[in-house]
Amino acid sequence: MWQDMMNMFMAWMHQMGWQMPMMPMMPMM
Secondary structure (H helix, E strand, C coil): CHHHHHHHHHHHHHHHCCCCCCCCCHHHC
16 A cells, blocks of 8 residues: 555656655655
């Protein structure tokens, strides 16, 4: 479930067009 949310978040970010160098949630993966 957590991975699914992350996947959706990543897809949304890519759609928006911003490429953040590092997300604060990354280490929680």
